[in-house]
Each structure stands twice: as structure tokens, then as C-alpha cells.
Amino acid sequence: MEIxxxxxxxxxxxxxxxxxVKNGYGRNYLIPQGFAVIASPAAKKMLxxxxxxxxxxxxxxxxxxxxLAEKINAVSxxxxxxxxxxxxxxxxxxxxxxxxxxxxxxIEIDRKIIACKDVKALGSFEAPVKxxxxxxxxxxxxxxxxxxxx
Numbered sequence: 001m002e003i004x005x006x007x008x009x010x011x012x013x014x015x016x017x018x019x020x021v022k023n024g025y026g027r028n029y030l031i032p033q034g035f036a037v038i039a040s041p042a043a044k045k046m047l048x049x050x051x052x053x054x055x056x057x058x059x060x061x062x063x064x065x066x067x068l069a070e071k072i073n074a075v076s077x078x079x080x081x082x083x084x085x086x087x088x089x090x091x092x093x094x095x096x097x098x099x100x101x102x103x104x105x106x107i108e109i110d111r112k113i114i115a116c117k118d119v120k121a122l123g124s125f126e127a128p129v130k131x132x133x134x135x136x137x138x139x140x141x142x143x144x145x146x147x148x149x150x
Contacts, residue, residue, distance in 0.1 A: 001026045002039040004047055009035055010112050014133045016047060065132035068107070072129055072137035077101045080146035083122065092118035093143050098127060101141070119143055 001023045005013050009030070013019045018039050021030065030036040037043055051058075079097060082090040099111035109129065116127035122143050129137040 003030060003036040004039045004043055005030075005036050007035050016051060017133070018044070018047075062132055062134060065135040068109075069129075069131055069135050069137035071107055072102070072109075072131075072139055075102070075105055075107065075139070077105070077139070077141040079141055079143050081122075081143055083145040087122065089120050089122060089143070092120045093125075093141070094118050095127070098139060098141060102139070114139065 002018060002020055003026050005015055005017045005019060008014050012021070021036075026036065026038075031038070077098065079093050079101060081093060084090065093116075095111045095114035095116045098114050098116055099109060102109060109131075113130050114127055115130060116125075116139075119125055122145065124140070124142045127139045127141065129139050131137060
């Protein structure tokens, strides 16, 4: 089933995207929740007209996302974690920890847009941050052992 998204749906698409989904997902979840409408020819025509009128707003949103991407690309985070005597990491570093560290740096973003698999080792890593459909930033972070206080 082809639908037009009315809101950003993480893992599916951004607002005003036309996407293909399974019938049950579209009819039972997306449409009743107000996340989407069926992509009929009339709805597609209305979407095209609306996008034409909002082109300058979309350009500003994209420019804001690019500015935020530059900030994120310039940041390098250091994440201290507990490690065993053998050097094994207790737990893992995930997108929630990265979002918290970014917030400490003054950059507030939703943790769900950070595409980071759980990191269970020491070293330097990079996580993509999807800020806009055309703008992706690379968040660099380093996992280091936490300093024990005596």
C-alpha cells in the first residue's frame, strides 16, 4: 500500500514522503494515529501543490540541519566506561549515552536519530546522525576506561 507520511516516522521516512508499507501497518497503525494518509491521485496532487508553496520553508529547515551537522561533525566525544582488569568493557555505549554527552556540550538532539549499534569495546568510533532526509552528520566518539577514584 502506498501512503503519504504526515509526520516523521523513524525507520520509515520523513514528513511528506510517499512510501510503500504493508496493508496492516498502514491501515491499523499509521493512518489511525494520524501519521499518514492513503496516497490517492488527489492526495498526491495536493501534496505537490503544498510542497511547491512550502519550498522556501523547506530550504530553511535544511539549512538549519546543515548548520547542526557542522556542529556535530566538529565535536569529538570521550565516553568513560568501566572496564575489567583484562580490559573488557562492562555494559555498552549506546545512542542514549551519546545523546546525553552531546547535551552536555550544548547540542540537544533526539537519541533516536543517532544510528549507533551498541559499542562494547574501547577505541574510536563514528556514528551517523540523520538530521534531515538529505543531511547526515558523523558523530565521532572515543570509548576510554573510566578513571578510578582513590
